[in-house]
Amino acid sequence: MTARVSFDFTGTTALVTGGTSGIGHAIATLFRDAGAEVAVTGTKAAAADYETDLSGMTYHRLHLVDADSVDQLVRRFSRLDVLVNNAGANFPGGLDESKPDGFDTSVTLNLTGPYRLTVGLRRALKASTASGVPAWSTWHPCLRCERCRWYPATAPPRRGSSRSPGISRSSGPRWEYG
Numbered sequence: 661m662t663a664r665v666s667f668d669f670t671g672t673t674a675l676v677t678g679g680t681s682g683i684g685h686a687i688a689t690l691f692r693d694a695g696a697e698v699a700v701t702g703t704k705a706a707a708a709d710y711e712t713d714l715s716g717m718t719y720h721r722l723h724l725v726d727a728d729s730v731d732q733l734v735r736r737f738s739r740l741d742v743l744v745n746n747a748g749a750n751f752p753g754g755l756d757e758s759k760p761d762g763f764d765t766s767v768t769l770n771l772t773g774p775y776r777l778t779v780g781l782r783r784a785l786k787a788s789t790a791s792g793v794p795a796w797s798t799w800h801p802c803l804r805c806e807r808c809r810w811y812p813a814t815a816p817p818r819r820g821s822s823r824s825p826g827i828s829r830s831s832g833p834r835w836e837y838g
Contacts, residue, residue: 668694669691673742673788674742677701677722677724677747678748680719684746699719700719701721701722702722703721703723720733722747724747724748724768725768727776730776733777739784742791742793
């Protein structure tokens, strides 16, 4: 029998990009169920446009490939405890990543956009006494596919981009923002 671990995130504000589906929705739901105030992002016009349960979460429309959209979201937060850079995709907008326009869009969506968001939210993260930006990435199982071989080149660098904008590891389990 495996014991279920529980956490209390009461009083914590978490932003989960791509929190409307898949892994992001699972993360957002766990934060919500642990008492956090959760904001999620997606690309649709409204939360009601999603079939997933977003109750108890604040929805913000975000297009990571659009700098103005990222900057608009940044302005909504004066304090943030947790930023989960989860949003990303291969074949963004149906574009072929083996072509220059598709590759450029993939890099913006999976690397440059999350980096811009993280840097933009530094002030809000610094306003928290114990903020964090969890860093992880996915590896695409389709490495031999001619059309999707570029996604693995853009997703793993998200780990580094979460650390680069003035974030250094402390001796404890929390991240320090400088």
